[in-house]
Amino acid sequence: MHERFMKKAILAAEKGRGKTFTNPLVGAVIVKGNQVLAVGAHLAYGDAHAEKVAIDYLCNTPEKLLNSTIYVTLEPCDHHGKQPPCTEAIIAAGIRQVVVGQVDPNPIVSGQGIKKLRDHGIHVLVGVLEEEVRNLNRHYNYFFEKKRPFVALKQAISLDGKLALLNQRTRLTSEYVVQKVREERANYQAILVGSQTILTDNPKLTSAINDFPFYRVILDRRGRVFEHENLAVFQDETAPVLIFTEQSEQSEICRTLPKHVEVIYLPKVLISEVLTKLGERLIQSVYVEGGAKIHDAFLSSACWEELITYVAPKILGGDSVASMSSSRHVEKVTELNNVTIQALDNTIKIVGSRV
Ligand code: AOF
Ligand code: ZN
Helix, strand or coil: CHHHHHHHHHHHHHHHCCCCCCCCCCEEEEEECCEEEEEEECCCCCCCCHHHHHHHHCCCCHHHHCCCEEEEEECCCCCCCCCCCHHHHHHHHCCCEEEEEECCCCCCCCCHHHHHHHHCCCEEEECCCHHHHHHHCHHHHHHHHHCCCEEEEEEEECCCCEEECCCCCCCCCCHHHHHHHHHHHCCCCEEEEEHHHHHHHCCCCCCCCCCCCCEEEEECCCCHHHHCCCCHHHHCCCCCEEEEECCCCCHHHHHHCCCCEEEEECCCCCHHHHHHHHHHCCCCEEEECCCHHHHHHHHHHCCCCEEEEEECCCCCCCCCEECCCCCCCCCCCCCCEEEEEEEECCEEEEEEECC
16 A cells, blocks of 8 residues: 555656756655645756645645655755754644655765654655655765765767777767657756767767756866867857866866866866765766776776667768777676667667666
């Protein structure tokens, strides 16, 4: 029975997908005598929390809330943020039982909400459909639990494991798959590429949905992109651009860069350092689009969780660019886990995790 109502809360939570960054997807369902009285969801960043939406739905018949049960996918908050604490709304409404999908790993909550409810004599049950509930906010959970952004590496390759012709923009997948990738980007808070990709492809790196904080990140040790002020990422101001470089002599160039571009100097552009800096900006997830050297750097750093590969029925051969290549010597095979395979148009999509 608990599972049935929690499933309904999960479905409600999905309504906010892509619109709540950096807040989680949350759904809530109020039940009394096995009957659903109200459903709520967190629909946009900064907006009302799911619990409050469901409670407010019954504002004209508050007596219905007395002795009811609220199912909520994430532990109710107990802090004053952009919204008032949901614990207080639950207590004031006279709700008798709270069924929670998962504890909120965000340190501003993490157990405080559950404690507050129990201190007020409310019965709290934790962990119903926990795995499904955790899947709603994979990146959010990862970020707060591991204290670094979730990283997915994405590549489109030919049948011979190549990425592109030498120094040429090379389209491997169909327009349909390109659109799917743009939609996939919308599940992440940042896209990351190397300077070679910027110089060869001149992409805008925008996502299909642009109404949430979204970053475009460029790793450019030698500061090569600064010599090309007409690049699409400089012209398109719809999302901030962060450029990581080892070139400290950028002050003159930085003055002439558009306002949406920020340069971050690191003595050495190490993947772990880059991720620390992105984490400090509360970026919970990064979609790494290559090219070959950037992917290889992530591979060797072990700072990644998922590899998404699109295999197109094309052959490049010759001196074309190999996927994930560098001069680094390797002696062991990296095997992926939890592999899923899907056919998209004439392309095969393979997703696997590092652990
Ligand atoms: C949400 N929606 O339905 C729930 C959240 O700044 P605030 O007040 O919006 O608080 C954001 C935090 O509140 C969020 O990171 C999470 O820890 C907690 N619960 N947040 O945006 C919700 N229940
Ligand atoms: Zn809340």
